[in-house]
Amino acid sequence: MPEPQVTVNGQARPLAGVPVHTNVLDLLRGLGLTGAKEGCAEGECGACAVLVARPDGAGTRWTPVNACLVPAAALDGQEVVTAEGLGSPGNLHPVQAELAVRGGSQCGYCTPGFVCSMAAEYYRADRASLADPDAGPDPEHGPNGFDLHAIGGNLCRCTGYRPIRDAAWALGAPVPGDPLAERQSGPAPAPVATRLDGFARPADLAEALSLLAEHPDATVVAGSTDWGVEANLRGRRAAYVVAVDRVPELRGLSTDGPDGPGGALEIGAALTLSEVERGLGDSVPLLAQVWPLFASRLIRNSATIGGNLATASPIGDLAPALLALEARLVLASADGDREVPLAAFFTGYRTTVLRPGELVRSVRVPTPLARLTTFRKVAKRRYDDISSVAVGAAFDVVDGTVVRARIGLGGVAATPLRALRTEAVLEGRAWGEETVEEAATVLASEGTPIDDQRASAAYRSAMLGNALRAWWADLAGQEVAR
Numbered sequence: 311m312p313e314p315q316v317t318v319n320g321q322a323r324p325l326a327g328v329p330v331h332t333n334v335l336d337l338l339r340g341l342g343l344t345g346a347k348e349g350c351a352e353g354e355c356g357a358c359a360v361l362v363a364r365p366d367g368a369g370t371r372w373t374p375v376n377a378c379l380v381p382a383a384a385l386d387g388q389e390v391v392t393a394e395g396l397g398s399p400g401n402l403h404p405v406q407a408e409l410a411v412r413g414g415s416q417c418g419y420c421t422p423g424f425v426c427s428m429a430a431e432y433y434r435a436d437r438a439s440l441a442d443p444d445a446g447p448d449p450e451h452g453p454n455g456f457d458l459h460a461i462g463g464n465l466c467r468c469t470g471y472r473p474i475r476d477a478a479w480a481l482g483a484p485v486p487g488d489p490l491a492e493r494q495s496g497p498a499p500a501p502v503a504t505r506l507d508g509f510a511r512p513a514d515l516a517e518a519l520s521l522l523a524e525h526p527d528a529t530v531v532a533g534s535t536d537w538g539v540e541a542n543l544r545g546r547r548a549a550y551v552v553a554v555d556r557v558p559e560l561r562g563l564s565t566d567g568p569d570g571p572g573g574a575l576e577i578g579a580a581l582t583l584s585e586v587e588r589g590l591g592d593s594v595p596l597l598a599q600v601w602p603l604f605a606s607r608l609i610r611n612s613a614t615i616g617g618n619l620a621t622a623s624p625i626g627d628l629a630p631a632l633l634a635l636e637a638r639l640v641l642a643s644a645d646g647d648r649e650v651p652l653a654a655f656f657t658g659y660r661t662t663v664l665r666p667g668e669l670v671r672s673v674r675v676p677t678p679l680a681r682l683t684t685f686r687k688v689a690k691r692r693y694d695d696i697s698s699v700a701v702g703a704a705f706d707v708v709d710g711t712v713v714r715a716r717i718g719l720g721g722v723a724a725t726p727l728r729a730l731r732t733e734a735v736l737e738g739r740a741w742g743e744e745t746v747e748e749a750a751t752v753l754a755s756e757g758t759p760i761d762d763q764r765a766s767a768a769y770r771s772a773m774l775g776n777a778l779r780a781w782w783a784d785l786a787g788q789e790v791a792r
């Protein structure tokens with residue numbers, strides 16, 4: 311087995327001897343690469359952002375991630391580029407140059423993180439093709455195709471965002487010979503099996519399961535966006551870490567399912583949300599509504615779909631959406647696979663039916679999908695905030711009658727749950743204002759919401775009912791019967 315190492319700005323850096331709880335940010339800063347900063351240590355500020363070479367089809371995508379959350383050991387065999395690797399004072403990268411001349415940096419604390427998020431967008435292969443210099447003003451996209459959501463996970467406390475946006479929208483296309491642009495046409499580094507003191511990256515599912523059997527006290531990590539916060543802010547330490555984010559059997563995306571063509575969408579548990587978003591495109595409209603509201607691009611580049619469900623947060627965003635879609639989970643263990651409905655997966659506050667040594671392998675979404683779907687997230691900020699309440703809904707309306715209604719809720723009980731009483735009120739009824747009003751009243755009484763710092767119980771209940779009313783209002787005048 312080769313010596314564990316990560317390539318940083320083109321230079322191999324050994325990982326042997328790096329303590330298992332050292333994150334990528336601390337590793338880099340210990341190497342003297344002090345551009346990336348620690349602002350929050352919990353994935354909120356983006357001051358620590360760096361670029362990682364991740365697979366994108368046969369090529370590579372420069373993908374920005376929060377270095378404060380990722381264990382250094384998880385980057386064995388990978389390539390990282392930091393702000394220092396993009397340019398130097400005498401030879402600024404175009405992103406750095408634009409930020410400098412447009413006043414996009416004052417104290418500079420946030421700047422290296424912005425530089426990395428912006429560089430990823432600068433190199434995004436389809437950015438230029440989306441550019442439309444003749445398009446009218448678009449608050450979220452520049453005339454060069456730059457998507458401002460790319461920097462939604464980067465905070466700046468002193469400059470103000472307009473000069474940063476000006477810099478982003480002034481960027482041209484990479485020039486011929488740009489080494490990072492050229493690197494994208496080659497394959498990303500293949501995952502390597504890693505063994506470090508207290509840390510293992512298995513080569514495949516069989517090895518992952520046998521490691522879990524050998525180490526019953528092991529902590530499974532995927533994108534580490536939950537685990538990294540636990541380790542940084544709550545000082546949690548794992549006896550042994552098994553990283554499953556590159557296990558090939560957990561990274562498939564198929565529209566056929568195992569039972570034949572068209573039976574189900576199957577989404578590998580270790581795919582990041584950004585990968586699922588790109589892989590599904592608009593084919594699952596309900597999920598397409600979730601992505602922009604889920605954390606930031608930086609978090610979605612690491613967070614996995616399996617991690618979001620296995621962590622069993624009552625305010626996780628994917629559970630309400632996937633409950634509405636009647637998703638099922640494939641769980642893998644040494645005894646083989648079993649399938650459980652997502653509705654039966656959560657057993658209590660942050661507990662699930664997962665047995666020791668068992669992994670979430672994939673999420674199955676039955677098809678055909680319901681025709682009428684929505685996702686409503688109530689939070690204190692529109693973007694990059696955790697839900698107070700979330701509602702996913704998937705209905706089929708035939709000849710003006712609701713023939714199937716599925717509603718998933720988050721934030722109103724110890725677990726995500728289905729709104730079964732509301733579904734019963736809706737099914738078989740005419741799809742109209744009277745039914746919606748009656749159902750909204752019942753929906754407001756679902757769950758057992760509590761008062762906490764995010765919202766009061768009364769507010770949460772009111773928001774449930776209003777989610778249905780608001781959806782109805784948005785649909786007004788649209789032909790929904792098929």
Ligand SMILES: Cc1cc2nc3c(=O)[nH]c(=O)nc-3n(C[C@H](O)[C@H](O)[C@H](O)COP(=O)(O)OP(=O)(O)OC[C@H]3O[C@@H](n4cnc5c(N)ncnc54)[C@H](O)[C@@H]3O)c2cc1C
Binds near residue numbers: 628
């Ligand atoms: C700044 C920030 C913003 C966030 N915003 C949101 C948000 O808007 N909405 C939201 O829902 N969440 C949000 N989160 C939470 C988090 O990003 C998600 O829960 C994420 O999807 C977890 O996935 P992960 O791969 O990073 O999990 P990890 O942190 O790697 O693991 C989380 C848990 O899942 C277990 N696990 C992971 N994969 C598997 C598997 N295949 N099988 C069995 N167990 C597994 C791990 O053992 C661990 O207990 C946010 C987090 C941060 C830090």
Ligand code: FES
Binds near residue numbers: 355377
């Ligand atoms: S230090 Fe704030 S996101 Fe990493």
Ligand code: FES
Binds near residue numbers: 419420421465467
């Ligand atoms: S320039 Fe000071 S925080 Fe952004």
